[in-house]
Amino acid sequence: MKKYSKRTRLQKSTRCKDLLRMFADYLDGELPQPLCAELERHIENCQTCECVFDALKKTLALYKHMPEVEIPRKTKRDLEHLLRNRCLGLRKN
Numbered sequence: 001m002k003k004y005s006k007r008t009r010l011q012k013s014t015r016c017k018d019l020l021r022m023f024a025d026y027l028d029g030e031l032p033q034p035l036c037a038e039l040e041r042h043i044e045n046c047q048t049c050e051c052v053f054d055a056l057k058k059t060l061a062l063y064k065h066m067p068e069v070e071i072p073r074k075t076k077r078d079l080e081h082l083l084r085n086r087c088l089g090l091r092k093n
């Protein structure tokens with residue numbers, strides 16, 4: 001069912017970075033609706049983002065089962081950063 005052209009893939013890589021930045025807000029429910037829809041649509045079609053998003057979501061879900069633990073925003077950011085480096089291979093070294 002995939003019908004991506006090379007052109008689409010190029011746009012996609014720019015888009016992924018933008019969307020990855022929105023993940024934390026999205027999971028916090030702070031992302032505006034149109035962006036949520038866009039993000040969801042993208043995830044459905046992008047394996048990389050799906051991988052990152054899924055891992056992030058699962059990790060946060062685990063934390064949510066521990067009511068006394070509140071995840072600081074910074075931790076989420078760190079996690080997001082880690083996942084991004086892993087999945088997209090954007091490691092600095």
Ligand SMILES: [Zn+2]
Pocket residue numbers: 012015016019042046047048049050
């Ligand atoms: Zn993507």
